[in-house]
Amino acid sequence: MEGLLVPTVGVGKRPLLRFLGTSFFLSNIVVGASPGFPVSQRSSCATPTTPLFCFFRASVRPPSPQVPLLQVSGPLLLLQLLETPLLCLLSYASLVATNAARLRLIAGPEKRLLELGLRRAQGPDGGLTASTYSYLGGFDSSSNVLAGQLRGVPVAGTLAHSFVTSFSGSEVPPDPTLAPAAGKGPRVDLAASVKVWLERVCAHLGLGAQEPHPGERAAFVAYALAFPRAFQGLLDSYSVQRSGLPNFLAVALALGELGYRAVGVRLDSGDLLQQAQETRRVFRTIAAQFQIPWLESVPIAVSNNVDEEALARLAQEGSEVDVIGIGTSVVTCPQQPSLGCVYKLVSVGGQPRMKLTEDPEKQTLPGSKAAFRLLGSDGSMLLDVLQLVEEPPPQAGQELRVWPLGAQEPCTVMPAHVEPLLRLWVQQGQLCEPLPSLAESRAFAQLSLSRLSPAHRQLQSPAPYQVALSEKLRALVDSLSAGGPQ
Amino acid sequence: MEGLLVPTVGVGKRPLLRFLGTSFFLSNIVVGASPGFPVSQRSSCATPTTPLFCFFRASVRPPSPQVPLLQVSGPLLLLQLLETPLLCLLSYASLVATNAARLRLIAGPEKRLLELGLRRAQGPDGGLTASTYSYLGGFDSSSNVLAGQLRGVPVAGTLAHSFVTSFSGSEVPPDPTLAPAAGKGPRVDLAASVKVWLERVCAHLGLGAQEPHPGERAAFVAYALAFPRAFQGLLDSYSVQRSGLPNFLAVALALGELGYRAVGVRLDSGDLLQQAQETRRVFRTIAAQFQIPWLESVPIAVSNNVDEEALARLAQEGSEVDVIGIGTSVVTCPQQPSLGCVYKLVSVGGQPRMKLTEDPEKQTLPGSKAAFRLLGSDGSMLLDVLQLVEEPPPQAGQELRVWPLGAQEPCTVMPAHVEPLLRLWVQQGQLCEPLPSLAESRAFAQLSLSRLSPAHRQLQSPAPYQVALSEKLRALVDSLSAGGPQ
Numbered sequence: 001m002e003g004l005l006v007p008t009v010g011v012g013k014r015p016l017l018r019f020l021g022t023s024f025f026l027s028n029i030v031v032g033a034s035p036g037f038p039v040s041q042r043s044s045c046a047t048p049t050t051p052l053f054c055f056f057r058a059s060v061r062p063p064s065p066q067v068p069l070l071q072v073s074g075p076l077l078l079l080q081l082l083e084t085p086l087l088c089l090l091s092y093a094s095l096v097a098t099n100a101a102r103l104r105l106i107a108g109p110e111k112r113l114l115e116l117g118l119r120r121a122q123g124p125d126g127g128l129t130a131s132t133y134s135y136l137g138g139f140d141s142s143s144n145v146l147a148g149q150l151r152g153v154p155v156a157g158t159l160a161h162s163f164v165t166s167f168s169g170s171e172v173p174p175d176p177t178l179a180p181a182a183g184k185g186p187r188v189d190l191a192a193s194v195k196v197w198l199e200r201v202c203a204h205l206g207l208g209a210q211e212p213h214p215g216e217r218a219a220f221v222a223y224a225l226a227f228p229r230a231f232q233g234l235l236d237s238y239s240v241q242r243s244g245l246p247n248f249l250a251v252a253l254a255l256g257e258l259g260y261r262a263v264g265v266r267l268d269s270g271d272l273l274q275q276a277q278e279t280r281r282v283f284r285t286i287a288a289q290f291q292i293p294w295l296e297s298v299p300i301a302v303s304n305n306v307d308e309e310a311l312a313r314l315a316q317e318g319s320e321v322d323v324i325g326i327g328t329s330v331v332t333c334p335q336q337p338s339l340g341c342v343y344k345l346v347s348v349g350g351q352p353r354m355k356l357t358e359d360p361e362k363q364t365l366p367g368s369k370a371a372f373r374l375l376g377s378d379g380s381m382l383l384d385v386l387q388l389v390e391e392p393p394p395q396a397g398q399e400l401r402v403w404p405l406g407a408q409e410p411c412t413v414m415p416a417h418v419e420p421l422l423r424l425w426v427q428q429g430q431l432c433e434p435l436p437s438l439a440e441s442r443a444f445a446q447l448s449l450s451r452l453s454p455a456h457r458q459l460q461s462p463a464p465y466q467v468a469l470s471e472k473l474r475a476l477v478d479s480l481s482a483g484g485p486q
Numbered sequence: 487m488e489g490l491l492v493p494t495v496g497v498g499k500r501p502l503l504r505f506l507g508t509s510f511f512l513s514n515i516v517v518g519a520s521p522g523f524p525v526s527q528r529s530s531c532a533t534p535t536t537p538l539f540c541f542f543r544a545s546v547r548p549p550s551p552q553v554p555l556l557q558v559s560g561p562l563l564l565l566q567l568l569e570t571p572l573l574c575l576l577s578y579a580s581l582v583a584t585n586a587a588r589l590r591l592i593a594g595p596e597k598r599l600l601e602l603g604l605r606r607a608q609g610p611d612g613g614l615t616a617s618t619y620s621y622l623g624g625f626d627s628s629s630n631v632l633a634g635q636l637r638g639v640p641v642a643g644t645l646a647h648s649f650v651t652s653f654s655g656s657e658v659p660p661d662p663t664l665a666p667a668a669g670k671g672p673r674v675d676l677a678a679s680v681k682v683w684l685e686r687v688c689a690h691l692g693l694g695a696q697e698p699h700p701g702e703r704a705a706f707v708a709y710a711l712a713f714p715r716a717f718q719g720l721l722d723s724y725s726v727q728r729s730g731l732p733n734f735l736a737v738a739l740a741l742g743e744l745g746y747r748a749v750g751v752r753l754d755s756g757d758l759l760q761q762a763q764e765t766r767r768v769f770r771t772i773a774a775q776f777q778i779p780w781l782e783s784v785p786i787a788v789s790n791n792v793d794e795e796a797l798a799r800l801a802q803e804g805s806e807v808d809v810i811g812i813g814t815s816v817v818t819c820p821q822q823p824s825l826g827c828v829y830k831l832v833s834v835g836g837q838p839r840m841k842l843t844e845d846p847e848k849q850t851l852p853g854s855k856a857a858f859r860l861l862g863s864d865g866s867m868l869l870d871v872l873q874l875v876e877e878p879p880p881q882a883g884q885e886l887r888v889w890p891l892g893a894q895e896p897c898t899v900m901p902a903h904v905e906p907l908l909r910l911w912v913q914q915g916q917l918c919e920p921l922p923s924l925a926e927s928r929a930f931a932q933l934s935l936s937r938l939s940p941a942h943r944q945l946q947s948p949a950p951y952q953v954a955l956s957e958k959l960r961a962l963v964d965s966l967s968a969g970g971p972q
Contacts, residue, residue: 080648084629087605088613119573120824122817123615126608127574143570162566162831165839328824331608337818338606345648353651 095339100137115142117331169214181259198250272302280320374415387470402468581825586623601628603817655700667745684736758788766806860901873956888954
């Protein structure tokens, strides 16, 4: 994916922590001893107290393969066994967070983005990851209730077409009456009141009162009786203009008489932008006609294979869409369905290692590294510096000579602020600092995104964000390169 | 995805069964009672013995949205809650099986296909699904050991670059000696024997014996001492021709003296086809030079972002590649990262329902249906027929009048064989027949694929496979369509 990456190492590390911090992996790992590693033997390859150091960085980062997402040190055998699990836990989570951040940038700050992708995920666990990290990347909520329960993702949803179409109109509610919202006053027959309102609405809209589908209306009434404070309509099971909208309005106005306000409508087919405009127009005329001002601003949600292009259209100026549900496009990341994270050896027994190849993209940087973000006085991101872990950190207000990656000459830079990017996270099997909540992590990721300059933030051909090496790290790379293949 | 689909409903139904056949769902489903369905209440919405009927079909099928993958009947509330879980469990599994089947068709029957995609999956559970269903779709094995343990997928793998590059050459093995394969005779110092063979191999290849990387060779020796009957080499950590290949040959020949045969090599970068040809050429000359005929045919495995196009090249006639490892391309299905399965209401209280829309692709077929595959006398697939569940099944040898989907006229067809496609699978919470093993399911799917005509099997613009309606079903569709929106 072009542009910058939202890694989840620092912000969404719960599954990683569960994986590393318990003895599950350590006691259950399957180690074979015969060809093809058949599952014939189990052995514990390390104890839970094996020293294990993890470093991480917790903000938006350039997608350069040379900038580490995570550094791990410990016994070689254990770290080799960790390769696939770490990549499996990090790659998709970072990918979906980045994808969600792109979608948030397209949508702008005002639109509410609802993740609806569980059914398109790689099973329930993939769906849980998608819901969690799309929230982190900038979505507002998810329809995945398990993500709400297990991860604290705000849960939202509407109603299903199968609920609406399961009603024929001949159903009789067990009790069609409803008490007023304030709790005082007699119960009212909602179904009867809806009939009265339907006549009025249809007359105003120039429709026959028999046109709106009776089954759809029965479904709306049943929903309203069950959730009077959360009534919403799915408008497109039959025809939005001739059925869904008048049925919704009849129920919403009948509820309104009792002091309840409808919370929204959803459009799930057709030209979503145009239908939202038309729906809002009808809301306004009915609100004026019956003097019910809140009806004007009932939120309009849309869904139906919304991708980046459709989202840009739905978020354009003047759009009457309030909530945008996105499933497949956020979960499967169709623009780039995988993130090619790699796990490379950079040091053995204190000796730096480096993979030399003719492809500079595949060349690794040797040694344990520290990383710092240099910021200007206005908080803007100047560049990131990689250096050896033993070097003193850059100082705010001090000039620094660094070697930008890919450049043949050094440059000097004077940061107004310096932020460390890799932090010690687990040591001796223990967390070094309390984990932030998911909401805190989301806020941090959003702050980090907001600091990007417009040139770095643009989605097509963004300006590459600069990463530079310290003089010592650059010298180490040169000396190892001169020595030939390592 | 173009062409035909390998659904996993009938063949890979374990996760579904675990989901439906236990009370997990039934006792733990979260049902909210306030706006946005917050997770504030738990209630059991049905007992585990709630009648639940599932039908399925178990072979390759046309990707027409009108042909059911699964039919479920039961209490409406329960079935509505099942929508997302069923789609989540079925969609990706069917997608990855179909994708694997495409890759198998490209590779041809001889090449061994190894799934390596765990690190690119949507977490560990997504990876397990990918490994299981890519095997079902036609892969031979997976590097995911958990899929071997839990699902019986054959497990295979090679060794990691990080293992090779972690050795510098200065390591001393705890015990460098190895007993002969037959168990008789004295132990031999393998490391010393490798040195002798390295001189001979390098002399033959025109290389200096100091050129091959000593760390790589130390890694190969360590691997050979641990797995003498499964020795294999990863050749491209430094240079295939100048390091990996001579180091591998030295160790393989030293092992060969003790009666062990190396099991393979892997190439993971560069021009894989060309390197495989060159590696095979070297195997042949060394085999001839030292009169070790088995060396000629040591399997050559390749990997490195192999997609459909690269696979076609690697599988071309004359290719010396034996095993092809595919990760990202099989797991993420980049050509089409999601399968748009939908779950639609077709009958309520015995009354057929049908969604009418202007888009014929989105129109559903009403009523509970049976499906049959009509076959010619040579076993070829003629067409599939959908009919109402109460109609008598088509009979072999009897002429049948049916209405092909999208056609305005009926046609007649006389099948030599008739296969039912939808079968009763779970009734009253009980399995109606024993589940086939994963290997049996794989064989069935492969048989089903082999019956496709070449026109249907081709990957680009395949001929559409015909699906037809019985006269009764067609009449029902017509009468419901005439009645306007349902």
